[in-house]
Amino acid sequence: MAIAPSKCFLSPQILTNRPSLLYFPAKSPSYVSFSTPKSSTLTLRKSAGPARISAASTVPAETHAGASSESKPTVLVSEKLGEAGLEVLRSFADVDCAYGLSPEELLARISRCDALIVRSGTKVTRAVFEAAKGRLRVVGRAGVGIDNVDLQAATEHGCLVVNAPTANTVAAAEHGIALLAAMARNVSMADASMKAGKWQRNKYVGVSLVGKTLAVMGFGKVGSEVARRAKGLGMHVIAHDPYAPSDRARAIGAELVSFDEAISTADFISLHMPLTPATSKVFNDETFGKMKKGVRIINVARGGVIDEDALLRALDKGTVAQAALDVFTAEPPSKDNKLVQHENVIVTPHLGASTMEAQEGVAIEIAEAVVGALKGELAATAVNAPMVPAEVLSELAPYVILAEKLGRLAVQLVAGGSGVKGVKVVYTSARDPDDLDTRLLRAMITKGIVEPISSVFVNLVNADYTAKQRGLRIREERVSHDGPPDVPLDSIRVHLANVRSKFAGSISDAGDIIVEGRVKDGVPHLSLVGSFGVNVSLEGNLILCRQVDQPGMIGRVGNILGGSNVNVNFMSVGRTVARKQAIMAIGVDEEPTKETLRKIGEVPAVEEFVFLKL
Numbered sequence: 137m138a139i140a141p142s143k144c145f146l147s148p149q150i151l152t153n154r155p156s157l158l159y160f161p162a163k164s165p166s167y168v169s170f171s172t173p174k175s176s177t178l179t180l181r182k183s184a185g186p187a188r189i190s191a192a193s194t195v196p197a198e199t200h201a202g203a204s205s206e207s208k209p210t211v212l213v214s215e216k217l218g219e220a221g222l223e224v225l226r227s228f229a230d231v232d233c234a235y236g237l238s239p240e241e242l243l244a245r246i247s248r249c250d251a252l253i254v255r256s257g258t259k260v261t262r263a264v265f266e267a268a269k270g271r272l273r274v275v276g277r278a279g280v281g282i283d284n285v286d287l288q289a290a291t292e293h294g295c296l297v298v299n300a301p302t303a304n305t306v307a308a309a310e311h312g313i314a315l316l317a318a319m320a321r322n323v324s325m326a327d328a329s330m331k332a333g334k335w336q337r338n339k340y341v342g343v344s345l346v347g348k349t350l351a352v353m354g355f356g357k358v359g360s361e362v363a364r365r366a367k368g369l370g371m372h373v374i375a376h377d378p379y380a381p382s383d384r385a386r387a388i389g390a391e392l393v394s395f396d397e398a399i400s401t402a403d404f405i406s407l408h409m410p411l412t413p414a415t416s417k418v419f420n421d422e423t424f425g426k427m428k429k430g431v432r433i434i435n436v437a438r439g440g441v442i443d444e445d446a447l448l449r450a451l452d453k454g455t456v457a458q459a460a461l462d463v464f465t466a467e468p469p470s471k472d473n474k475l476v477q478h479e480n481v482i483v484t485p486h487l488g489a490s491t492m493e494a495q496e497g498v499a500i501e502i503a504e505a506v507v508g509a510l511k512g513e514l515a516a517t518a519v520n521a522p523m524v525p526a527e528v529l530s531e532l533a534p535y536v537i538l539a540e541k542l543g544r545l546a547v548q549l550v551a552g553g554s555g556v557k558g559v560k561v562v563y564t565s566a567r568d569p570d571d572l573d574t575r576l577l578r579a580m581i582t583k584g585i586v587e588p589i590s591s592v593f594v595n596l597v598n599a600d601y602t603a604k605q606r607g608l609r610i611r612e613e614r615v616s617h618d619g620p621p622d623v624p625l626d627s628i629r630v631h632l633a634n635v636r637s638k639f640a641g642s643i644s645d646a647g648d649i650i651v652e653g654r655v656k657d658g659v660p661h662l663s664l665v666g667s668f669g670v671n672v673s674l675e676g677n678l679i680l681c682r683q684v685d686q687p688g689m690i691g692r693v694g695n696i697l698g699g700s701n702v703n704v705n706f707m708s709v710g711r712t713v714a715r716k717q718a719i720m721a722i723g724v725d726e727e728p729t730k731e732t733l734r735k736i737g738e739v740p741a742v743e744e745f746v747f748l749k750l
């Protein structure tokens with residue numbers, strides 16, 4: 137039985153102080169925009185459904201999702217989807233069911249949609265993402281194969297792609313077995329012959345399955361279910377899959393073998409691999425030439441894994457006795473397609489997933505994934521973004537905020553024209569490196585660094601791609617630390633190398649801009665700037681002041697801020713040596729006016745200062 141992976145929800149205000157989602161840019165429409173109270177505390181609510189992390193004292197999580205009808209997202213469904221899935225979608229979004237759109241009609245409509253749900257018939261090309269003009273946030277593939285979606289283009293446009301990988305597995309496997317048996321016993325030919333008024337008992341003598349060798353090519357979800365069923369029919373099952381664990385095959389009673397061994401010893405070959413550059417036309421003249429004469433082939437995977445002209449030649453020569461095809465290179469195939477017309481070929485019009493049960497299951501699976509993604513959940517079935525398990529996410533939540541804020545702080549310390557290229561992130565942790573998944577943290581640091589200095593919106597989908605595009609090299613290092621292993625991280629330190637700073641105090645002895653932070657009582661804190669240790673919570677905005685260490689400085693600067701009605705929420709002084717240099721980190725709720733900042737700069741002992749927006 138398939139185990140559904142756990143899903144997680146990160147409410148937007150937890151991830152940033154701005155109305156942005158983890159996946160989706162800050163320019164999200166109003167259904168995800170709401171404000172962050174300054175003193176929000178993190179709470180984790182666990183329910184039977186997704187784990188949700190939300191800010192206490194804000195809007196309840198349920199109301200985040202499209203409160204008013206005019207702010208609902210729009211979901212375009214371009215192919216037939218089960219009613220149960222449509223209901224899930226309608227409870228959250230405006231649903232536009234437009235089946236059978238031409239490519240041009242899809243391009244014309246897509247810029248009005250936040251999500252698109254397709255099956256295998258819609259080609260989601262680069263042109264679709266370009267025509268979406270940044271509005272399309274999720275493509276949901278109501279099924280398994282995502283070969284009709286340009287994943288690279290989706291990632292470049294920060295668009296999440298999710299699929300429904302489990303609900304049609306059994307349907308596809310049953311169809312494979314149906315084709316296997318129907319082909320072996322000439323069911324469709326005999327049926328057609330009788331309907332034509334004939335009674336041809338001798339012509340349609342079949343072959344038995346029991347004791348025959350079946351090679352399952354691709355031992356994933358469908359392939360292993362086919363193998364299990366074929367064992368029940370008394371077949372000897374072998375399988376080829378370069379990535380499948382042999383114990384899973386052994387548990388079903390199948391033996392994993394090489395590609396050549398599989399195709400050269402099998403009486404029946406059933407295809408269950410995805411269509412990828414590596415599997416495209418992997419069944420061709422050469423490989424048909426290695427097969428046992430009279431082999432029978434079943435394809436419920438993808439037409440493109442077979443060179444169809446080569447199959448035709450192999451059928452005509454008799455190398456392949458029969459083929460049963462559910463899928464074709466071009467769908468639908470042309471009316472005069474020679475394979476479809478071949479007397480030794482039986483065909484179905486891509487029906488593998490088409491059972492009532494599978495269609496309802498797939499529809500619900502994809503609708504929930506799309507709605508979840510639009511709400512900011514980390515989809516368990518994301519195809520082009522890392523999947524972060526709920527437990528990992530819940531413990532990393534405050535560090536996620538810390539990571540983005542450190543990125544924001546660091547980049548604001550860079551002097552104009554310096555251009556950030558080299559970033560080093562040092563995670564200090566008592567955990568074994570394998571127990572610390574930093575992809576989410578790295579994405580948030582990238583977001584923090586890139587967003588304040590560009591018009592690019594960074595999310596978990598496009599973070600690594602965006603960093604690469606901008607020539608930003610992010611190197612991660614782990615430092616082990618003697619602390620309690622239940623705390624995932626002691627500190628995160630961000631170094632920007634080879635840049636000038638507008639605040640010299642942030643430059644370390646090694647010449648890098650350094651900011652380091654920790655989480656204290658669930659709240660991100662700044663703990664180091666350059667070589668100066670500080671302790672200020674990362675909420676609101678921050679003034680960093682470097683001064684000659686002397687009594688009365690806190691009072692003088694505090695008075696200036698108070699006199700300008702700027703509320704100080706935290707203050708901390710860090711110094712290297714007493715009575716020499718010190719850095720004062722002042723957390724402020726409001727943004728001070730230029731006049732107020734000028735007054736701070738005029739305090740005689742203040743050597744430099746900078747105002748930073750978190």
Ligand SMILES: NC(=O)C1=CN([C@@H]2O[C@H](COP(=O)(O)OP(=O)(O)OC[C@H]3O[C@@H](n4cnc5c(N)ncnc54)[C@H](O)[C@@H]3O)[C@@H](O)[C@H]2O)C=CC1
Nearest residue numbers: 281308354355356357358377379408409410436437488489
């Ligand atoms: N006809 C239909 O309506 C349906 C077709 N499908 C297709 O069936 C195929 C399998 O689906 P699932 O089992 O759900 O996917 P899966 O991802 O669970 O399994 C695919 C397996 O193929 C293996 N594989 C990858 N490259 C390979 C190679 N070069 N040689 C051999 N094996 C390789 C993978 O390791 C994996 O174990 C997909 O192409 C999918 O699109 C799935 C459902 C319905």
Ligand SMILES: O=C(O)C(=O)COP(=O)(O)O
Nearest residue numbers: 255256278279280281489
């Ligand atoms: O899930 C798959 O990979 C399928 O091939 C099913 O395709 P469909 O949704 O029936 O167009």
